[in-house]
Amino acid sequence: NAGVTQTPKFQVxxxxxxxxxxxxxxxxxxxxxxYRQDPGMGLRLIxxxxxxxxxxxxxxxxxxxxxxxxxxxxxxxxxxxxxxxTSVYFCASxxxxxKLFFGSGTQLSVL
Amino acid sequence: xxxxxxxxxxxSVQEGDSAVIKCTYSDSASNYFPxxxxxxxxxxxxxxxxxxxxxxxxxxxxxVTLNKTAKHFSLHITETQPEDSAVYFCAAFLSNAGNMLTFxxxxxxxxxx
Numbered sequence: 767n768a769g770v771t772q773t774p775k776f777q778v779x780x781x782x783x784x785x786x787x788x789x790x791x792x793x794x795x796x797x798x799x800x801y802r803q804d805p806g807m808g809l810r811l812i813x814x815x816x817x818x819x820x821x822x823x824x825x826x827x828x829x830x831x832x833x834x835x836x837x838x839x840x841x842x843x844x845x846x847x848x849x850x851x852t853s854v855y856f857c858a859s860x861x862x863x864x865k866l867f868f869g870s871g872t873q874l875s876v877l
Numbered sequence: 878x879x880x881x882x883x884x885x886x887x888x889s890v891q892e893g894d895s896a897v898i899k900c901t902y903s904d905s906a907s908n909y910f911p912x913x914x915x916x917x918x919x920x921x922x923x924x925x926x927x928x929x930x931x932x933x934x935x936x937x938x939x940x941v942t943l944n945k946t947a948k949h950f951s952l953h954i955t956e957t958q959p960e961d962s963a964v965y966f967c968a969a970f971l972s973n974a975g976n977m978l979t980f981x982x983x984x985x986x987x988x989x990x
Contacts, residue, residue: 770920799977806886808966808980809921824977825878856920864909864970866978868920 768792772857772869779847779876787842787872789857797860798840802826802853809856815840847876879904879971883981891989896957898984900967901949909970910943910950914963921966957988
């Protein structure tokens, strides 16, 4: 049972480049979400989904897009990377809103 | 929306001592309060949680207390061990907001052998 799988683990981008962070879960969870982790600021919610075809914005959605075409996958797209998006990104899933299972994270640097 | 503050940001204790991490929340309608532990290079993992209808919950060496009137909750770790060294996050869930969890800023706990 793999749980929540995130790829890649590390990524370096130049300002203005686009990329997609992948997230997949094999627990048949309805809820999936993306957080970014910055020093001293905890985990901040970017976007979330309560089921296939349904997404909504979190606390810090600007510069990111998501889609949920299947229950298993919830990719996060950076449209035009900026240095302010340098962070560690975590994908999470749950069968309810509350008990989250996190992936191992993607460390992103934007130069 | 909800706002969660967590203190201290760093905590150093001797092995065997107790550690206490405190959080406050802003919205009295929040009804679920989990604690996550994040080890180096890994994602956070749920270690204990408490609901608003309970004042205290224990699981071996860890316990969580909730004071709804004061809107604060705390994590207590007794008989600390080096493997307890990690970053700990508190969070609050507001069920009527259509939102997910709001996290505190994290506490880096260092247990010295």
